[in-house]
Amino acid sequence: MSTTLHRYAAFGAALFIGAAGLSACGANEAEGGSGDSASGGDSQKIALLLPESKTTRYEAFDRPLFEAKVAELCEDCEVLYYNADQDEAKQTQQVDTAISEGASVIVLDPVNGAGAGGMVQSAQDSGAEVIAYDRFIAEADYYMSFDNETVGRMQGEALVEAMGDQGGILMLNGSPDDPNAAQFKAGAHSVLDGSNVEILEEYDNPDWSPENAQEFVTDQLSKYDTSDIQGVYAANDGQAGGVVAALTGGGFEPDALPPITGQDAELAAIQRVLAGEQAMTIYKPIPIEAEKAAEVAVALANGEDVGETTDYEGVPSFIFDPIVVTADNVADTVVADEFYPVEDICTDEYADACAEAGLS
Secondary structure (H helix, E strand, O other): OOOHHHOOOOOHHHHHHHHHHHOOOOEEEOHHHOOOOOOOOOOEEEEEEEOOOOOOHHHHHHHHHHHHHHHHHOOOEEEEEEEOOOOHHHHHHHHHHHHHOOOOEEEEOOOOHHHOHHHHHHHHHOOOEEEEEOOOOOOOOEEEEEOHHHHHHHHHHHHHHHOOOOEEEEEEEOOOOOHHHHHHHHHHHHHHOOOOEEEEEEEEOOOOOHHHHHHHHHHHOOOOOHHHEEEEEEOOHHHHHHHHHHHHOOOOOHHHOOOEOOOOOOHHHHHHHHHOOOOOEEEOOHHHHHHHHHHHHHHHHOOOOOOOOEEEOOEEEEEEOOEEEOOOOOHHHHHOOOOOOHHHHOOHHHHHHHHHOOOO
């Protein structure tokens, strides 16, 4: 994987400032999600709509990487940015605003992919083309994401291996409104259901929140002895953090936690992996996805060819490969790709764990 592709990803805020300096088109943050144009004129307008901010990747990586790449590729392009805060009705209004602002391309990561067809139709009726970003929308013109069933399968395989294919687990999935969550869940079940691991309780977290995950696991600790819970499937790192908080608050020692999975390679999760508090996470090189989305959006805005695609359920798509991260390969993945600098990972609290992993 090329380091160059990831060089923008030091941190979101710095990247956003840098993007504004790269080009007069810059990046337009819609105050209060309004999408008001900062520059006006005859610029090509590209709308980026993200679903929520509780998952740190969206504001820290997806948004600034996308904006920076658009600025690099297109001096006459303007990005209209919106975040729905997990509110489907709000996102519908934001799409309407983007249309009224004249967006010719809408990059949409839906709160509810299955219910996003109306938004897509409105955009297409206005003459805009829609890229379904990260979450599938059957009616979109294009789709890009990682192989989500493979993500779930990798998580399931890592958990079964860490548990020696035996014992009871709690299973925390993502939101039932998120089509990706269903794919992660299906991939994980394809492994877990064929193993000797027993799913004690399963929970579909309606907004992916760490708080809900912590509450769910805390409730289970009143039903099961700590010895009964020998692993936890957490569909993403935010939930994994809630799981760790619940377990350490409910009788588990921090250095004797059961194997816990995760996804998104959040900074706190990488630190937990190094410290032995989380067994693994899934690294989805967001720069590849965000920058490709920007490239396709600019091509569409300029009436150019988007390049070779693959078919995913009838939609021309770009599908990327996820990577399992454990303590053994942090240096070769997120550090080698400059996704996080070592000094951000290896704070004083994690100095010993970093030294053991060969990070300095």
